Amino acid sequence: MNRIKKEFYQNSAVDLAPALLGKLLCRNIEGEIYKHRVTETECYFGESDTACHAHKGKTERTKILYEEGGIAYIYLCYGIHSLLNIVTGEKGFPQAVLIRGIEGYIGPGRLTKHLQIDRNLNGEDLVFSKKLWLEDDGFTPHYKVSKRVGIDYASEEDRNRPWRFIVD
């Protein structure tokens, strides 16, 4: 088993979003283990990023983004969809990578539905968890870069950042 270790997560979300492409998202549901390769990510970086949930500062919901990298940030979007993020970097600087797609399940809300990931797993430690973790089997795919989606509320500068990463 090649579970991704703590140090891997102690980097910038901007670098980790592309680095997470091709890694295996692993989920244990009542003893049944599912592994899917990550195919699409986006990064959200710091309070200065007006698209990042933490751009208004630390609140009950966003405090988890300020933790040390290597844990899950999961929130309910539009009252329907659970979205999975990987918190990254040093403690105190909020940043995360949104997992937007895996092999077979494109779309941030669809993959969480399939893997039964919801807010019960918010804060799950991906380094030690038996329910949710990431593995590296050495595969590094080619990918393309584009703008983030669904963030019309952000500043023009932030909307235009090339922070979405998709496997070819």
Place this chain on the structure above:
DNA sequence: AAAGTGATCATG
């Protein structure tokens, strides 16, 4: 194109 759905946060 538009609804569906509920946690979250700012306002009062």
Place this chain on the structure above:
DNA sequence: ATGATCACTTTG
């Protein structure tokens, strides 16, 4: 306590 907002998906 109330209301606006929202890192989406499905259906027509």
